[in-house]
Amino acid sequence: MSDADDAEGADGEAADDSPPGREVWIEKYRPQTLSDVYGHEQIVSRLRSYIDQNDLPHLLFSGPAGIGKCTTGETPVLTSRGVDRIERVVGDTEGFATPDEGTEILTFDDDGQFEHTEPSHVFGKETDDLVSVSTRDGGEFTVTPEHKLLVVDADGLSWVSAGELKPGSRVVRPLGVPTPTDTELEWLDVVDDERIEVELSGELADEIGRSVVPPSELQSRDVPRGRLRAAVDRIVYVNASGNRSRPITPPWEVTPELARFVGLAVAEARIERGRVKFYNTDADLLDAFETAVDSCFGLPSSRSEQQGVPYVEVNSRTLTHFLEATFDVFASASREDPEAIGSALVTADRNSRAAFLRAMFDAEAYVAESGIVELTQRNESHITLLSYLLSSFGIPSRRTPVHKSATNGTETEREYHQLSISGAPALSRFEAEIGFTIEEKANRLADATARTSNPNHDTMPAQSAVHDLCETLRLPVGELTSDTLDSENPGRERYLDEVEAVVAAATDRVAAAQSVLSRLDALSSALDDASAVPALWANGRSELTPLDTRKAVSDVTGIRTDQLLEYGDGRRTPTATRTMSLLSQIGESNTSVDIELIQKELRDCIESLGLSYETVASGTRFRGTELIALLRNDDHDVSSLTRFATVADRIRTLASETCSLETVERIAMLDRLASADLYFDEVESIEPVRESRRVYDLTVPGTRNYVAGSVPTVMHNTTSAVAIAKEIYGEEWRSNFLELNASDQRGIDVVRDRIKKFARQSYNPNHEHTIIFLDEADSLCLPPGTEVVTGYPSSPEVKPIEDVATDGEPIPSVDFETNGIQSDSGHLVDSGVADFFEVELEDRRTIQASPTHPFFVVGEDNELIETELRDLSPGDEIADFGEEIGVSRCEICGDWTPGRFCSLDCKNEGHSREMQGDGNQMYGTEWSDERRAAVVDGGRRAASTVEIRRIEYSHRGKAYNISMDGTPNFMLANGVLTHNTDDAQSALRRTMEQFSDNTRFVLSCNYSSKIIDPIQSRCAVFRFSPLSDDAIEAQVDDIAAEQDIEITDEGMDALVYAAAGDMRRAINSLQAAATTGDVVDERAVYEITATARPEEIEAMVEDALDGDFSKSRATLDALLTETGMAGGDIVDQLHRSVWEFDLSDREAVRLMERIGEADYRITEGANEQVQLEALLASLALVQSE
CATH class of the missing domain: 1.20.272.10 (Zinc Finger, Delta Prime; domain 3)
Known part of the structure; x- marks a missing residue:
């Protein structure tokens, strides 16, 4: 309980409706503050005393096993009030602050659903450490490198920091977003109280005593909306000179007709203060605009032409002010508020949103020959709004900047922003939900949707869990999946249909396994009775020896007395059925075992689990054909009755494996992916930003994410980190904290680069120290008895790892630049105790190592890439330098040795009498000049690899490692190359000394004995005992x-x-x-x-x-x-x-x-x-x- 990492669970309410496998509870319920820690009251008290006294030393947390992310201000974010820039949502805050009351943002929960929820905090600060991320669909995010985005790869959904994204990374977008519905226009709250006059009539005017009042007068009286609506006749805009504009009848809610009017005005109208001129060559659109002006606002309009282009004109500053105040998109179009995006339209009802989109696409869109629907706007905020509104209908879109000349005849090229919809599924959805009213565009769209879909961008990575589940649960992969889809990046819609089929089949198989376990429990009594028969027969058969007994039994059973004698003295063995009959006759047992029932139950269990008889037999002492005979024949030998229990145990084992937590988690992960309404964009570039800018963020309790970006994208939020950092720094913990995991980021380069960089750059005048948290600082080791290669490359030796000198000795390593063997040295490190797994290679060599111990895989250009054992799987290949170092098995005893024989005795046994003695060389492989030249002249040489066949848990025991002085690797006696990182601890110790003035290190480990003494001596050690x-x-x-x-x-x-x-x-x-x-x-x-x-x-x-x-x-x-x-x-x-x-x-x-x-x-x-x-x-x- 010494760490408090991110807890990625849903809130409690959401969790109530989700099955237990849908989220990882150890993450959800991980402590977030010291107050959340159970059972370590004394340690918490000590930590609080350090914090209260502002006297924090380096800390070492030892016990049993058991950061700031922000985006820049222009980033759009979806809220309950519409789409707005995040800087407007956060406001002018420094550090953490409370959001405005009633603010809700869209978040992706653990059930795979999008919902609106209130953020607990907002955050803002200045930084110069930023990266710009651009995606294929036109998404552009300028964020801190630590800011995480939801990404999908072959292993499912995960959070990846922006700084770790790569071109080709698939970031997650919501395909469909729910929008809050609020059709009311609260114009009284937003119009200018100094410029707008409200004309009243009826009882309300009499009650107030005036027929013309400012909006504030009505607000202060808290008049019910229905009564206001009946009393307000018109509103009028009065300028600073007292001139009154043409009044309008104000709409009280967003209707499809009003939304369409706004869409047409934004798309094609020229807006100048109080004048709106809508240009278009389509008579139906002109009629619609003219009708809406009258029906929505009670205003007259006029028609004319300009340079042959018809237009409808309306003059009223009251109208334009009203629209600017109530519709952000209009304010942006009129330049009243150029940075506004959209509010009332996002919260409008479905029909009104569709009407606005239809108007925009009618006026501005073009259906290309390829079938792509394209809409171009100079105002990029309009494209952002359209992207979010289309997402509310489940229509994905892409955006890109283009340079073109305006359509007004000028040749000056300007930057425009193009939104496009492509792909038959998206176009079909657009046709069904939005469509065109202009016949020519509608016909071209219909032609496009009739074409066969062949997605080239609506794809997703194929999920490894699909294959894993089919293999683990023995599902018919050929029936559930198609070989016509791309094997790496299949089309999203068809592939997710297959994923759903696999999830359904896997769920049924797990349910079948649970049923099998229940059936085996019910069968246990019969199995015990069957297993007891051979022993009963062996003990009681001698009762058949007396002639009188045989005659009596013969009279009942019809078996000849001489045959009964052979049964009694063991010369002949009866069948199982006859044995039970004879036992009942001689009084040894009255139990009748229903063998046919046992056979049928076991056969049904095997069938329901999808098992082959060979698979079941592989875990027993007999072959598949013997198992078939056991479960289908009716002439069993009595000794075979014990085999039924053996088969039942084997089936129970396989059924339990089917119900394993790992299997349930895989099913839950695929189910979440298949059921969530997601779309997958692709990163094109990540570039550093060389300027200081303000950044902002939102804190969402439980789900820890929100939807934002120029195209809707799922982003991670800030506030989950180590509890002690929150206790010490409060609202400023984000800029004073760096978290690393030693098992993932453990090399000396991490110490030299990331840790030192943070320590140098993290000065804060408000706090004396920053914190670097290093988890799993004791993460790798090998068991005693593991043989390693020591000595010099020209004369290698083999010895158990525990025999390596603690004060150092020659040990060869591999040069990462050349992949050649080089002279090096290292010393033994006692790593305490660890769990070990056994790795079997394809040539039957075996290795034992802890799950976090790293080996090497061979990457591009023969680069050696360290990879932990826990990240390796059967079928992976690891680097093998056995031939290069010259080790092989002794020809006599099989031990690893640098030559043919490991000892003089083995050599003497293997050679003829003439060659016996110690004159012959036993080991020592000199490199030829040609071999040395291949390394020196050939650059990085090709590295041999060997495939992993099996990885299984072995035992828990003593552990050792070797700390190398030069290159951090050494070879096992069988030639497999492995990594060491104790040199990183030494570098860390030097870094702790160098930056002790401004940085405090918190190390977490399972065994303090695996941390070198110089580090332990610099820390206050907290030893966490098992919890009560x-x-x-x-x-x-x-x-x-x-x-x-x-x-x-x-x-x-x-x-x-x-x-x-x-x-x-x-x-x-x-x-x-x-x-x-x-x-x-x-x-x-x-x-x-x-x-x-x-x-x-x-x-x-x-x-x-x-x-x-x-x-x-x-x-x-x-x-x-x-x-x-x-x-x-x-x-x-x-x-x-x-x-x-x-x-x-x-x-x-x-x-x-x-x-x-x-x-x-x-x-x-x-x-x-x-x-x-x-x-x-x-x-x-x-x-x-």
Whole structure:
């Protein structure tokens, strides 16, 4: 609980309606301030004392496992009042401030829906660190490098900082945006009170005592809107000289006719103060404009021509003032407010928005021969408004600047802005929702929509989760997906239809797996009875030996007495059915096992999971054909009855894997992507901006994002970071905080570049220090016994990593510039304890490493790119320098060695008598001159690679690493190249010294022993212990209440027990258990966490202490094979439970001693089952003594 990273969850209300797999709860419920931290009251108190005294040292957070982003002012943002520049929404604030009451912005929630919500804060500041991002669809964003945009790639949706975007990155746009509906025109609130007079009649005029009043008079009286509407006859504009303009009848709401009038005026009218002249050659548009002037405002108009172009003219400063005050788009067109975008039209009803768009496209748009609808405007704010309004109908658009001459006859080229709609789906939607009233344009649009769609830009990256789910769940990928779509960037609409099909099939398969688990539970009794038959027969068959018994049995069964004798003495074995009949006759058992029922149930389970018989058999001791015979034949040998339980266990394992949390998360991710109304733009360029500008941002609680940009785009907001930074800096934490993750950004270059740059540039006169937070500072290691290459390139040696000298020795490395082997040196580093995974390569070589340990993949131009083990998958290839360094397996014993033989004994055994002795060279591979020249003269040489076949969890144990003095890599004995980063810790130590005056470092790690001493000595160390049961229960209770989950008391006890003090495990377990049913109970928790019940552990120990080793061993075997527990987990549970058992002190001490010994041996790589059985055997022997 030492970190407080971004929590990307939805708010509680949204979460109530979403299934448990739709969001990651450990992120949603991550602490945001010190007040949110459970169970570490003393540590929180110490941290608060540092903060209160303004005396913050470097901090090192050690314990078990378990920034400013802004955009520039002109960026449009969609609010409840329309589309406006973000600088207007934020206002003149410095740092954080409270937004105007009633302001809502559009946000993308975790259910894949867009909704309007109130921001909690607004933010503004000055900065000179900016980048400009341009996209294919005309989006232009000038933002800070840390500002995140929602991006889609092959792994789904993710947030990517603008500074990390690359050309080709696919940024997310809403395809359809909901707009708040408010058709009322609040003109009384916005017209100029000094210039507008309101003419009244009726009772209200009598009540006031005047028939002409300023708008403020009516506002102050709080007159109901209906009564105002009946009383107001006209309004009139009076200029500074007292001249009265022609009055109008003011509209009270946006109607389709009014919206169409505004659209025509903005598109083609010439607006000069009180004069509006609408030019067009289409008689229908002229008639529509003229009619609207009269019906909407009660004004007369006139017609004429200018240079052969007809126009309708209306003169009224009252009209233009009213339109400028109520419609931002008109104010922008008249230049009254050039930066205005759109308000009343965005909040108008659907018909009015369509009428405005239709008027704009009727007047200005052109349907090209290619079918693309193009509209060109000089005013870019109009294009922005059109883009957002089209999005409200689910119509994607693109924009681009063009240079052209005006249509008024001048040859001067000016910059215009073109909006285009293309692609049959978008054009069809435009035709259905908007369309043209001009027949020629409507006909050309109809021709375009009739063409076959072949999208070249409405595409998206193919999702790796589709293939992964089909492979994991054994879904028919050929039936669910099409091979006619592009394999990397398929058309969005058709591909998302396929994704929906995969999600539906995957959901059905998971439901089937849950049903299979229930059916296997119901079948367990019958399986136990079947498994017991062979033992009953072996113990009871001798009862058939006496002749009298055989005669009696023969009379009932019809079996000859001589045959019964052969059964009794073991010379012949009856079939399973006959065995059960004979057992009932001799009184050994009255149980009748329905073998046909067992066969049918197991066959149905296999079929419902989509399994082949070979797949099921692969996890057992028999072949697929044997499995088919077992489940279909009716003449089973009695000994085969135990196989049914084996098959059931195998099916249970496969069904449990189908219901895994990883699978549920993949399904949820694809479901969110398929159900969300999204469109995917593409980044074209990212350029630095060399000037200082004000930047702004909005804070959206829960969802952490909002829709903004010149084309609607989903952007991330600011306020989620490490709690301590918020406590120290308050509203200014953003400019005083840098967050890095050592497992992702761990190299020495990060220390030298990003960390030093931040430390140098982060001076703030209001605060003495800035903070750099480095998470997972202890993130990589190898287990003991891992053999590495040492010595010089010309005479390499092989030794276990733990035998490398702590004070340094020669170790070869690979030069990143040439990919050639070079002389180097390094020393051993003790990395504490870690979890290890085993990697099997295609040639059967194996490697064990922690999940964050980096290897190298080969990129373009043979560049070696470090990649963590956790980011590698079967099928990936990693760099292999085995041939270059000259290592191979010993021809006799198979150990890794630089030559043919690893020792003199192996050499003597492998050579003939004439060659025996120590005169022959065993190892040492001298490089030829040609080989050296290839490296020196050939530039960066090609690096060999080897494919990964399998990655599986191995064990938890002791860990080491090598800190290299030169290039940060070294080779394993099998030739695989790996990375080290302890040199980065040394560089970090020097940086901490250099910038101690203005920077404080907060390091987070699981094991402080893996942090070098010079860094530890410079930090105040906080050691986080596992959380108490009460702390775990308190947060689980809070989450369950917010998510509306019912937890039984036994289920809560099980969650607390399985968590073992790790809050992240508790939250993950709760989320996984919540997907299996409506109630989280004890059984669901133990099944989903693969944890043994405490009473099972206690029974196993007590049986051993009572001398019943066989029963104790059977319990252990069940925990390892049926529950799926790792040996290390059983040791951990044993250790946790010792003092809860009802054992004497002597027995408890003896058990602790044996647990410690078994834990050490397993950590060192010994067989888990052997060690645990030895532990139980020692307890049984002691008791027998």
